[in-house]
Each structure stands twice: as C-alpha cells, then as structure tokens.
Amino acid sequence: MSFPPPAANGSAAADLAAFMDPSWPWDTEWYASDSPIPPHLDGSPDVRFSGSVGYSGRVKTARGVILFSDLSMCWYSVTYGTGSVSRRARFRPCPEPMSAPALRRAAETHGAAVAAFAERAAASGRPVARGECWDVAHEALLHSASLFGPRDAPVLSTSRAHGHLLFCGKPGVGRWRGGDDRLRAGDIVEWRSVRIGVGMPGYGAFALLGDPDHTAVLVKDAVPRCAVADGQNVKPADVGLLTVIEQTAGRAPKRDSYDLAKLQQGEFWVYRPVGMVEYLGSTLSVDIPSGLETFAV
Structure with missing residues (x-):
C-alpha cells in the first residue's frame, strides 16, 4: 500500500529519533526558531506538531513532539546557547492493533x-x-x-x-x-x-x-x-x-x-x-507522560 510513507527504521518516529542522534550532521540551527520543528518536516502534511522554547540564563532548550501519519510519536529536545549543543529524543513506534x-x-x-x-x-x-x-x-x-x-x-x-x-x-x-x-x-x-x-x-x-x-x-x-x-x-x-x-x-x-x-x-x-490517550498513551504534549514506555535509537 502507498500510505503511510515508508520508514527506514520501522516507523517515522524512529526515523526522527535517528535524525536527532548526535552522529547525524545538521547544516542549520533550525532548533533556534520560534517553532522548533526539524526542517525536513516543516510544512509536511503527514505530521502534527507541538513545540516550546525554554530559557535558563544563556541556556535555551527547544522541545517538540510530533505525531506522524503512521501514528508513531517522537519527543525531542535540543539544548544550546553556551557553545555546545546537546540533543535528546525518545519515540513510540506504530501502535499495535486493538482488541x-x-x-x-x-x-x-x-x-x-x-x-x-x-x-x-x-x-x-x-x-x-x-x-x-x-x-x-x-x-x-x-x-x-x-x-x-x-x-x-x-x-x-x-x-x-x-x-x-x-x-x-x-x-x-x-x-x-x-x-x-x-x-x-x-x-x-x-x-x-x-x-x-x-x-x-x-x-x-x-x-x-x-x-x-x-x-x-x-x-x-x-x-x-x-x-x-x-x-x-x-x-x-x-x-x-x-x-x-x-x-x-x-x-x-x-x-x-x-x-x-x-x-x-x-x-x-x-x-x-479511537481515543488518543487510550491508543497512543499520550496527548500531543512535549512532556512524556510518566510511566509511558518510550525508546531511543
């Protein structure tokens, strides 16, 4: 079938988690925008996104959560502002069938x-x-x-x-x-x-x-x-x-x-x-719910 789009790592969320890995090169400071969504997903019709930017002195943290059309989800954060950049991502794969x-x-x-x-x-x-x-x-x-x-x-x-x-x-x-x-x-x-x-x-x-x-x-x-x-x-x-x-x-x-x-x-x-929390375990919130099982690449 031609939908959802194919994923290299089993789900679109896992693909995004791979993009957030420190080994993946970035050529822009996309995370410094007011709406910190990765550039290859900006404007994509296949996602729903929520994000925020927090400040602690000179240190800034951009956070985001993306729901993909395969219903996998990825939460990520990028901390920057002191010369170094740290990245973090956790994801949920495509949900299993319901009873x-x-x-x-x-x-x-x-x-x-x-x-x-x-x-x-x-x-x-x-x-x-x-x-x-x-x-x-x-x-x-x-x-x-x-x-x-x-x-x-x-x-x-x-x-x-x-x-x-x-x-x-x-x-x-x-x-x-x-x-x-x-x-x-x-x-x-x-x-x-x-x-x-x-x-x-x-x-x-x-x-x-x-x-x-x-x-x-x-x-x-x-x-x-x-x-x-x-x-x-x-x-x-x-x-x-x-x-x-x-x-x-x-x-x-x-x-x-x-x-x-x-x-x-x-x-x-x-x-x-179906209910989003019942099926996916979370709303479209940048905070991962306590106790929700998530994964790293």
Missing part, C-alpha cells in the same frame, strides 16, 4: 459521534468547513473531541489517517487489522485513485474516487461475508457494501454506496476513531 472490546467501545463513543455529525451535515444541505472531502471527517473528529474532553479526545486526522487502521485493500487483495468483526458506522474511509463500478451490472458505469485522495464517513455497519481476524488476508469483495456520507468540490455532503466487489483500481483504507 474487539476496545474497538467496539470506540465505535459506541467516537464512532457514534462522527456518524451523527456526518448525518447532520448531509441533512443541512450545506458544505462542511471549506467544502473539501477531508473536512467532514476532520470536523466530525473535532466535534467528538468537544464532547469527550482532552483526556478522552480521539486521534485527530493526521494527513490521511483518522485513527486505528481496520482494513486496507486494492483490487483482489486486502488485510484486516484489529479484533472487531466488522466495519461500523463512524469509521472513516480513505480512497486513493479508485475506480469502482456503480449501477446495474453490464452497463459499464463507474465512479472515480480520489484525485488522488478522497475521504468519506461510513454511516452503516458493513459485516464481511467471511470470518475475519487481525492480520488476515480479506478480499475487498468479501467486505461488501460501504454506505457513506461524502462531500466533493464545495457541494453539500450526500449519501452514497459503493460495492467493493466492483473495485477496479486504486487503494483504500478504513479507520476507526
């Missing part, structure tokens, strides 16, 4: 809030936010965060990732992830350069989803035609019909359905909105 009970609870809380937001958006007859397809999912997750508070808020949209990856596939090939036995209302679908048949068989009609990317919110459960388990190969055709709410090009959100048995080309991913 069936945890995924069902997430669907009953964040998933329900996301699906209800999408249904109201479709009923309103007005575009959400800027009118981009991604905005429906992003604003729905923000709405869920407002309901549950900072400690229970969901993972917000990070590039094209929207929580716990449940399923990814392309024509004839797919893989299930996590303990749930179905996709559920409130899950978020990402399409990439997809062509999928629509209408009656034999007429040759099709829809194009993604230029290259397109986002939609599932508003009806989809129960696979076969038994599924974490890590199992599952064909998209066996997942069946996805009923979604989506918006395009500034138009109001609308309901549509796509039969994955008619998938002709492209890729897609399905995410479950």
Whole structure:
C-alpha cells in the first residue's frame, strides 16, 4: 500500500529519533526558531506538531513532539546557547492493533459521534468547513473531541489517517487489522485513485474516487461475508457494501454506496476513531507522560 510513507527504521518516529542522534550532521540551527520543528518536516502534511522554547540564563532548550501519519510519536529536545549543543529524543513506534472490546467501545463513543455529525451535515444541505472531502471527517473528529474532553479526545486526522487502521485493500487483495468483526458506522474511509463500478451490472458505469485522495464517513455497519481476524488476508469483495456520507468540490455532503466487489483500481483504507490517550498513551504534549514506555535509537 502507498500510505503511510515508508520508514527506514520501522516507523517515522524512529526515523526522527535517528535524525536527532548526535552522529547525524545538521547544516542549520533550525532548533533556534520560534517553532522548533526539524526542517525536513516543516510544512509536511503527514505530521502534527507541538513545540516550546525554554530559557535558563544563556541556556535555551527547544522541545517538540510530533505525531506522524503512521501514528508513531517522537519527543525531542535540543539544548544550546553556551557553545555546545546537546540533543535528546525518545519515540513510540506504530501502535499495535486493538482488541474487539476496545474497538467496539470506540465505535459506541467516537464512532457514534462522527456518524451523527456526518448525518447532520448531509441533512443541512450545506458544505462542511471549506467544502473539501477531508473536512467532514476532520470536523466530525473535532466535534467528538468537544464532547469527550482532552483526556478522552480521539486521534485527530493526521494527513490521511483518522485513527486505528481496520482494513486496507486494492483490487483482489486486502488485510484486516484489529479484533472487531466488522466495519461500523463512524469509521472513516480513505480512497486513493479508485475506480469502482456503480449501477446495474453490464452497463459499464463507474465512479472515480480520489484525485488522488478522497475521504468519506461510513454511516452503516458493513459485516464481511467471511470470518475475519487481525492480520488476515480479506478480499475487498468479501467486505461488501460501504454506505457513506461524502462531500466533493464545495457541494453539500450526500449519501452514497459503493460495492467493493466492483473495485477496479486504486487503494483504500478504513479507520476507526479511537481515543488518543487510550491508543497512543499520550496527548500531543512535549512532556512524556510518566510511566509511558518510550525508546531511543
């Protein structure tokens, strides 16, 4: 699959930790800026960042935390100001799949809030936010965060990732992830350069989803035609019909359905909105939570 971007050290966070190692040469004092984000990540659509700069006399410490689209996280600091520069980084790798009970609870809380937001958006007859397809999912997750508070808020949209990856596939090939036995209302679908048949068989009609990317919110459960388990190969055709709410090009959100048995080309991913602290162990804070296991390269 083409997303998330490949990582040299197993996760994007581990790659950043390697960049922070003293053996890695830096050719600029990027850490001395007011927003101390490494230059190769500045402006990247694949990260969410928070940072700060602290002072103690002539000594300054730049600190940052970055959440990547593979949901790995890296905390780092650079201390400077007295002639020498010291670096430190700790990271969390990509999170493991969640159990069936945890995924069902997430669907009953964040998933329900996301699906209800999408249904109201479709009923309103007005575009959400800027009118981009991604905005429906992003604003729905923000709405869920407002309901549950900072400690229970969901993972917000990070590039094209929207929580716990449940399923990814392309024509004839797919893989299930996590303990749930179905996709559920409130899950978020990402399409990439997809062509999928629509209408009656034999007429040759099709829809194009993604230029290259397109986002939609599932508003009806989809129960696979076969038994599924974490890590199992599952064909998209066996997942069946996805009923979604989506918006395009500034138009109001609308309901549509796509039969994955008619998938002709492209890729897609399905995410479950889940609590950030529950799944990743931390908020987007420069302070590593006490007791959270982190690693160095």
